[in-house]
Amino acid sequence: MNLLSFRGGVHPPHYKEATERFKVEKAKEPDRVAIPLQQHIGAPCEPLVKVGDKVKIGQKIGEAKAFVSTPVHSSVSGEVKQIARMLTPTGEVECIVIEADGLNEVHESVKPKGDIENLSGKQILDIIKEAGIVGMGGATFPTHVKLSPPPEKKIDTIILNGAECEPYLTADHRLMLEDPESIVYGLRAMMKVVNVSKAYIGIEDNKPDAIESMKNASKGYKEIKVVGLKTKYPQGAEKQLIYACTKREVPSGGLPMDAGVIVNNVATASAVAKAIKTGMPLIERICTITGKGIKEPKNLLIKVGTYIKEIVEQCGGYNGNPGKIILGGPMMGLSQHTDEIPSTKGTSGILVFTPEEARLPEPKACIRCGKCVDICPAFLQPLYISAYSLRNMYETAEKYHALDCIECGSCSFICPSKRPLLQSIRVAKREIIAKKRKTK
Amino acid sequence: MDNRLIVSSSPHIRADESVNRIMRDVVIALLPATLAGVYFFRIGAVKIILAAVIAAVVTEALIQKICKKPVTINDWSAVVTGLLLAFNIPASAPWWIPVIGSVFAIAIVKQVFGGLGHNFMNPALAARAMLLASWPVQMTAWVKPGADAVSTATPLAILGGEAAGEQLPSLADLIIGNIGGCIGETSAILLIIGGIYLVYRGVITPRVPIIYIATVAVLTFILGGFSIQFMIYQVFAGGLMIGAIYMATDYASSPVTPKGQVIFALGCGILTSIIRLYGGYPEGVSYSILLMNVAVPLIDKYTSPRVFGEVK
Ligand code: SF4
Ligand code: SF4
Numbered sequence: 084m085n086l087l088s089f090r091g092g093v094h095p096p097h098y099k100e101a102t103e104r105f106k107v108e109k110a111k112e113p114d115r116v117a118i119p120l121q122q123h124i125g126a127p128c129e130p131l132v133k134v135g136d137k138v139k140i141g142q143k144i145g146e147a148k149a150f151v152s153t154p155v156h157s158s159v160s161g162e163v164k165q166i167a168r169m170l171t172p173t174g175e176v177e178c179i180v181i182e183a184d185g186l187n188e189v190h191e192s193v194k195p196k197g198d199i200e201n202l203s204g205k206q207i208l209d210i211i212k213e214a215g216i217v218g219m220g221g222a223t224f225p226t227h228v229k230l231s232p233p234p235e236k237k238i239d240t241i242i243l244n245g246a247e248c249e250p251y252l253t254a255d256h257r258l259m260l261e262d263p264e265s266i267v268y269g270l271r272a273m274m275k276v277v278n279v280s281k282a283y284i285g286i287e288d289n290k291p292d293a294i295e296s297m298k299n300a301s302k303g304y305k306e307i308k309v310v311g312l313k314t315k316y317p318q319g320a321e322k323q324l325i326y327a328c329t330k331r332e333v334p335s336g337g338l339p340m341d342a343g344v345i346v347n348n349v350a351t352a353s354a355v356a357k358a359i360k361t362g363m364p365l366i367e368r369i370c371t372i373t374g375k376g377i378k379e380p381k382n383l384l385i386k387v388g389t390y391i392k393e394i395v396e397q398c399g400g401y402n403g404n405p406g407k408i409i410l411g412g413p414m415m416g417l418s419q420h421t422d423e424i425p426s427t428k429g430t431s432g433i434l435v436f437t438p439e440e441a442r443l444p445e446p447k448a449c450i451r452c453g454k455c456v457d458i459c460p461a462f463l464q465p466l467y468i469s470a471y472s473l474r475n476m477y478e479t480a481e482k483y484h485a486l487d488c489i490e491c492g493s494c495s496f497i498c499p500s501k502r503p504l505l506q507s508i509r510v511a512k513r514e515i516i517a518k519k520r521k522t523k
Numbered sequence: 524m525d526n527r528l529i530v531s532s533s534p535h536i537r538a539d540e541s542v543n544r545i546m547r548d549v550v551i552a553l554l555p556a557t558l559a560g561v562y563f564f565r566i567g568a569v570k571i572i573l574a575a576v577i578a579a580v581v582t583e584a585l586i587q588k589i590c591k592k593p594v595t596i597n598d599w600s601a602v603v604t605g606l607l608l609a610f611n612i613p614a615s616a617p618w619w620i621p622v623i624g625s626v627f628a629i630a631i632v633k634q635v636f637g638g639l640g641h642n643f644m645n646p647a648l649a650a651r652a653m654l655l656a657s658w659p660v661q662m663t664a665w666v667k668p669g670a671d672a673v674s675t676a677t678p679l680a681i682l683g684g685e686a687a688g689e690q691l692p693s694l695a696d697l698i699i700g701n702i703g704g705c706i707g708e709t710s711a712i713l714l715i716i717g718g719i720y721l722v723y724r725g726v727i728t729p730r731v732p733i734i735y736i737a738t739v740a741v742l743t744f745i746l747g748g749f750s751i752q753f754m755i756y757q758v759f760a761g762g763l764m765i766g767a768i769y770m771a772t773d774y775a776s777s778p779v780t781p782k783g784q785v786i787f788a789l790g791c792g793i794l795t796s797i798i799r800l801y802g803g804y805p806e807g808v809s810y811s812i813l814l815m816n817v818a819v820p821l822i823d824k825y826t827s828p829r830v831f832g833e834v835k
Contacts, residue, residue, distance in 0.1 A: 096536075322831065332832045334832045335831070336832075337832065405528065406527075406528070407529045407530075407531075407535065408528060409535055413535040413536040414536070416533060416535065418528075418529065418530045420528060420530055421528070434535075436529075436535070438527070438529075441529040444537055447598075447639075448641070449640050450542055450639055450640040450774045451779055452774045452779075453774065453780070453784075457728075461830060461831045462828045462831045463830060464779065464828070484833075487830050487833075495533075496534050496536065496537055496538055498537075498540075499538075499541050500541075500542055500640075503532065505533065505534065506531075506532040509532065
């Protein structure tokens with residue numbers, strides 16, 4: 084097979100063996116969920132219910148007026164117990180706590196919406212928006228916003244990201260094996276929304292079975308091309324994926340649409356299919372629970388709002404004392420202070436390290452080996468940006484294009500001196516952006 | 524359990540690459556040539572190598588102790604500097620030559636500028652230049668390989684006319700290293716094998732050595748009157764191999780950008796050829812690399828790579 088790729092990148096060990104062969108299991112029904120009113124990029128939602136209200140599965144319980152935002156729905160049927168600010172994976176956010184009544188009643192609004200052929204693009208877009216669908220690869224950007232480019236941007240291609248280049252995670256892999264049709268259906272729906280006739284599904288070649296499966300599922304559709312990608316991190320990063328598939332570079336400071344492309348995750352496409360076919364909004368997702376710190380690693384279908392602690396218990400609990408809990412993959416995931424936080428639409432993985440694995444390496448002086456420069460997929464010079472950031476010279480850091488960093492973490496990963504490169508680059512980015520805001 | 528959880532910025536996994544591993548790999552790569560040096564020059568080589576390495580390690584430890592900095596001799600970098608310096612000294616030199624060289628390399632060139640990664644010149648090369656300027660007689664007292672230390676001239680000196688009249692060694696002897704010269708400069712083939720190992724281990728990219736050596740080959744061929752034999756001697760004799768593979772690739776004193784490395788290597792090659800052919804001195808590798816070392820900050824500055832998505 085002709086494998087597509089980008090320049091730069093690293094080869095972290097995959098660690099996927101622990102879960103890649105396990106079928107997705109349905110997680111136990113939670114007794115209690117806490118649904119964050121902000122689990123995506125954009126404006127937080129206002130609650131539509133109050134304490135004491137009865138809610139059903141799929142009922143909309145939070146909504147925001149802003150365009151860049153997306154509603155949230157209840158994942159259980161039961162009673163609203165509390166609406167308060169609580170700790171979530173991305174910090175303190177207002178949450179709606181619902182106690183499940185075990186009846187699993189589905190809300191009246193949840194019913195099939197029709198078929199791609201009979202629905203207009205605008206109608207599909209509304210379904211996507213109402214279903215609260217966001218990018219499920221981790222960035223959780225509202226999908227309907229992505230699918231509404233300004234009219235002057237000519238979009239001609241949609242790319243589905245099935246690379247799953249993060250080590251450990253196998254959620255997308257399993258989805259591509261177990262329900263490839265839904266991915267193709269969702270992709271076709273999105274193609275109708277933006278009216279394009281070309282689509283790629285990019286999958287790393289360490290998942291030949293997934294490539295096979297997606298090829299079979301998309302057989303009848305000539306406009307959809309399943310492409311094998313070289314297994315390399317960050318193959319699934321938007322700009323790198325676009326380059327691999329189309330050889331187009333997203334302009335520095337621009338968005339994928341500036342290259343005429345929209346990128347979505349395979350799980351997002353599947354959620355779109357579900358919203359159209361059954362009317363069920365995004366209230367559950369596949370999550371990989373893995374790592375040496377977990378007794379029985381699994382791929383579970385979890386309801387949004389389920390506590391991480393409960394999910395871990397269903398995987399045999401912790402293997403000894405956990406050293407680090409990461410939501411997402413090991414390269415870009417967020418490490419957490421506690422497991423008493425709810426899962427969100429973006430929880431693609433729960434990765435638990437043993438205390439040994441969690442120990443932070445001692446950073447040494449930069450030896451100027453140039454490895455970070457060699458591998459940076461954005462073609463930056465991480466050593467300089469980091470050095471200037473550490474000296475508070477943010478303007479110079481900006482001259483070295485700090486803002487073009489995609490925060491993939493490859494530089495920190497490869498550095499033989501174990502320097503926290505990305506960490507310091509993030510600081511520089513924050514300072515530069517803050518300053519730009521001020522001067523505006 | 525909560526307070527025991529470690530929270531840190533991503534990424535949460537690191538490659539098993541480390542400074543120690545890199546430096547250890549360099550030592551391993553130099554081992555065959557070291558053994559060859561000992562084989563050809565016997566006890567003289569052993570004395571020089573031991574003196575240089577021990578002096579380098581002890582100096583590093585002492586300075587870091589005195590400055591109350593963490594002692595980093597276990598990162599092998601002092602061993603590498605000592606070994607490279609020893610390679611640049613003739614086997615007949617007295618023991619105090621390598622000692623002074625190592626102390627200078629570590630104390631002045633490396634530590635004064637802030638330690639590993641901050642030296643803007645290659646410490647071993649800077650030390651060699653200093654030794655050559657201060658003790659030219661001892662530093663050029665070449666001996667023939669063997670136990671009895673018969674003095675001889677290096678092939679480059681013969682070619683350059685400084686030692687005209689002496690017999691040029693055979694090509695085979697030249698490549699295995701059975702010739703007069705510094706301890707480690709001689710066995711081209713073993714140095715190349717070590718270099719291949721370093722490329723294989725990802726310690727260096729072949730960019731700098733290949734371009735450097737190729738530039739010297741092309742220039743000496745053209746400027747040397749299109750003589751293949753002259754070119755081959757220029758490439759395999761003297762310090763080109765060790766310089767191109769082990770010194771010009773020194774991280775701290777070479778550019779970090781790929782384009783910068785190409786310019787750096789070209790510069791080294793051009794300077795080496797010019798010094799050898801037109802300078803008053805048969806060998807030009809050390810000075811060329813040192814000169815280019817000084818230009819590195821400038822090269823790095825003007826070879827910033829084009830950022831992904833940037834139109835230049
Ligand atoms: S990888 Fe680390 S040691 Fe090497 S140049 Fe970059 S920051 Fe320096
Ligand atoms: S500088 Fe940014 S884009 Fe480049 S490797 Fe580091 S994290 Fe990735």
